[in-house]
Amino acid sequence: KAGVTQTPRYLIKTRGQQVTLSCSPISGHRSVSWYQQTPGQGLQFLFEYFSETQRNKGNFPGRFSGRQFSNSRSEMNVSTLELGDSALYLCASSLSQTGIGVNEKLFFGSGTQLSVL
Amino acid sequence: LAKTTQPISMDSYEGQEVNITCSHNNIATNDYITWYQQFPSQGPRFIIQGYKTKVTNEVASLFIPADRKSSTLSLPRVSLSDTAVYYCLVADKGSGYALNFGKGTSLLVTP
Numbered sequence: 132k133a134g135v136t137q138t139p140r141y142l143i144k145t146r147g148q149q150v151t152l153s154c155s156p157i158s159g160h161r162s163v164s165w166y167q168q169t170p171g172q173g174l175q176f177l178f179e180y181f182s183e184t185q186r187n188k189g190n191f192p193g194r195f196s197g198r199q200f201s202n203s204r205s206e207m208n209v210s211t212l213e214l215g216d217s218a219l220y221l222c223a224s225s226l227s228q229t230g231i232g233v234n235e236k237l238f239f240g241s242g243t244q245l246s247v248l
Numbered sequence: 249l250a251k252t253t254q255p256i257s258m259d260s261y262e263g264q265e266v267n268i269t270c271s272h273n274n275i276a277t278n279d280y281i282t283w284y285q286q287f288p289s290q291g292p293r294f295i296i297q298g299y300k301t302k303v304t305n306e307v308a309s310l311f312i313p314a315d316r317k318s319s320t321l322s323l324p325r326v327s328l329s330d331t332a333v334y335y336c337l338v339a340d341k342g343s344g345y346a347l348n349f350g351k352g353t354s355l356l357v358t359p
Contacts, residue, residue: 166349173349173350173351174286174292174335174349174351174352175349176349221292223291236294236297237284237292239290239291239292239293240291242289242291244289
């Protein structure tokens with residue numbers, strides 16, 4: 132079974148631009164969650180989608196948004212990029228049915244490394 | 249905002265047992281404690297999960313006291329390939345169950 136696939140692997144943008152990242156979950160997984168990882172803040176939760184609905188959201192500004200398609204693939208968008216948005220963006224999928232919680236094992240992709248210049 | 253607390257870094261020699269403790273005072277009643285391992289340029293990988301007492305698998309052991317406000321990940325006889333960042337994960341009841349990985353513990357294993 133294929134793992135979680137994230138594209139692109141690397142991305143360079145300039146301030147003010149917007150970016151869209153893609154995540155394909157493991158087949159059969161309907162929950163997809165997104166995380167931002169930086170050296171200073173560690174691994175922070177952005178949001179989680181299940182059956183095309185956002186179920187849970189972390190403490191990030193509205194410039195960070197996402198969506199999920201009927202095939203469970205998910206995209207994450209960041210508008211009006213700032214230098215501080217430079218980070219590794221990770222997505223994870225799980226078999227969670229009732230809420231991401233911690234009781235369901237998360238399977239992570241290798242991430243998209245975003246650099247904002 | 250409640251959060252987990254782990255040591256920022258630890259050092260060990262090959263062959264030693266390593267114990268990493270995580271504090272989670274605001275753990276949700278029905279939620280488990282899960283540990284993940286992350287190598288550079290990769291996403292975290294599940295290691296072990298438990299609710300109380302002790303859990304053991306082929307990779308590690310997890311010790312959880314009765315009050316569940318902390319947990320200890322035990323890695324027996326570490327090797328160089330165990331050099332990684334280890335995250336303790338619990339549901340954060342104070343923030344609507346948003347997952348909180350924190351900064352993890354960076355473990356360096358040397359010969």
